[in-house]
Amino acid sequence: MPSYESPELVDLFTTYTAGPESIGSRLTRTAVERGSADPLIAATGADFALYPGDGRPPTVEGFRYSTRGFKELAGISHLGPAVASLVQLREKYADAGWRAEAERMLRSVERSRAANSATLWRETIAVEAYRGREQAIADMIDYSCAVTARYLRTALADETYLNSRTLREDYLEGGPGADLPVPVNQMMIATFFLAGMDISHRMLCWFAAQKIDWDRAMVVIAGRQGRPTAGVTWNTSSVATMILGASEYRLPLERVYLAPHAPTFATPVGGDLTEVAAMEEPLRRIWFNTRATVELGEVMFHGYPRYAPEQLATPDVADSAVTDISEMPVIHGPDDWRAMTTRLRMVLEDPRQLLSGCVTDFAVRQLVEAGNDPAEVVVPGLDAVTYPTGL
Structure with a gap:
């Protein structure tokens, strides 16, 4: 039996909402018109766009996948999860295919180690934010490849060695008697930090050049950020952190x-901003539609407690009694390894998190405090660490 709808009551519903001629749509259109001169910042998963307002053309700056050295560092930073995945294949799933994958990974690690050098990082990859640290980065990569290859060779010679205990004690963290001068956990933090520092440094430079009136600025972070479940709250969005x-x-x-x-726009090709410009109106409409509804709260419910957005309290894991957390722990400094290693665990377990964003907020804050000078920032796991080479 088909459902019945009362035309009169449905008409009342559409009078306020659910249509382009509704009162709600009128409110949004009016708000958009009144705010047409305000600057709008739109961020996708790969680009920032600034719409200055008053019909002026947008400007765009790319980040993340277009970043020099990003993929090279990501390959190294993901050595830990890659080896752990091999452990899971063998221990949990009894998948005999782990051996072929370990052999493939070993070949890739050896090729990467042979290609790595300070000259490569200084003259070819040539990331401005890494200037002066190229030798240290090359040493870190050489060491990380060496200890990874050693672990894989041992596991291939004796498959019982490939287990979660040896993964932690002989590779990631170190344990009694382990021949591990630097834990791989420190390397993972260093590489994630370096990538976040480079992107943030360039973005801070770009935003500074735009001369944005931050009191009037509007921000829409649109579309997917990393894995499908990630970056959908202020505290889990590295893009929000940078802005x-x-x-x-x-x-x-x-x-x-x-x-x-x-909706989002694709990364512009050849300087063509046609698609970016076409997205200004719908993105402004999204921002003002949301804002117009928010502002009804004060009009309708003045005198009741208001919603006041703020950064959520960050837990402190300095106390070893803390065993469970629901937000990223505070980092007390570049030597706070308990907090930073806890963050490594959290970005894997919390589907809201961006995997590569575990220390981006720490990098941004250091950059802001240092006047956006990467040379004045302390890179945890790199600047105060000596990675032995030639292993």
Whole structure:
């Protein structure tokens, strides 16, 4: 039996919402018109766009996948999860295919080690934010490849060695009697930090050049950020972290909207900003539609407690009694390995997190405090660590 709808009551529903001529749509259109001169920042999974307002053309700056050295560092930073995946294949799933995968990974590690050098990082990859650290980065990669190859060879010679205990004690963290001068956990933090520092440094430079009025700025972080479940809250979005840092933390969180279902634009090719420009109107409409609804709260419920967005409290894991957390722990400094290693665990277990964003907020804050000078930033796991080479 078909469902019945009362035309009169449905008409009342559409009078306010569910249609382009509704009162709600009128409110949004009016808000968009009144705010047409305000700057809008839109972020996708790969680019920032600034719409200055008043019909002026947008400007775009790419990040993440277009970053020099990003994929090279990511290959090294993911050695830990890759080896752990081999352990899972053997221990949990009894998948005999682990051996072929280990052999393939060993070949790739050896090729990477042979190609790596300070000259490669200094003259070819040539990342400005890494200037002066190229030899240290090359040493870290040489060491990481060496200990990974050693672990894989041992496992291939004796498959019982490939287990979660040896993974932690002989490779990731170190244990009694382990021949592990530097834990691989420290390398993972260093590589994630370096990638976050480079992207953040360039983005802070770009935002500074735009001369944005942060009191009037509007932000929409649109579409997918990393894995499908990640980056959908302020505290889990490294993009939001960079924008807040660029404003020197003056931008109110209430003007930042994360819209995972919003339309996005593709990275411009050859300087063609046609698609980017076409997205300004729908993105402004999303921001103002959200804002217009938010502002009804004060009109309708003045005198009741208001919602005040702020950074969520970060737990402190310095106390070893803390065994469970639901937000990223605070990092007390570049030697706070308990907090940073806990973050490595959290970005794997918390589906809201971006895997590569575990220390981006720490990198951004250091950059802001150092006047965006990477040379004045302390890179945990690199600057105060000596990675032995030639193993």
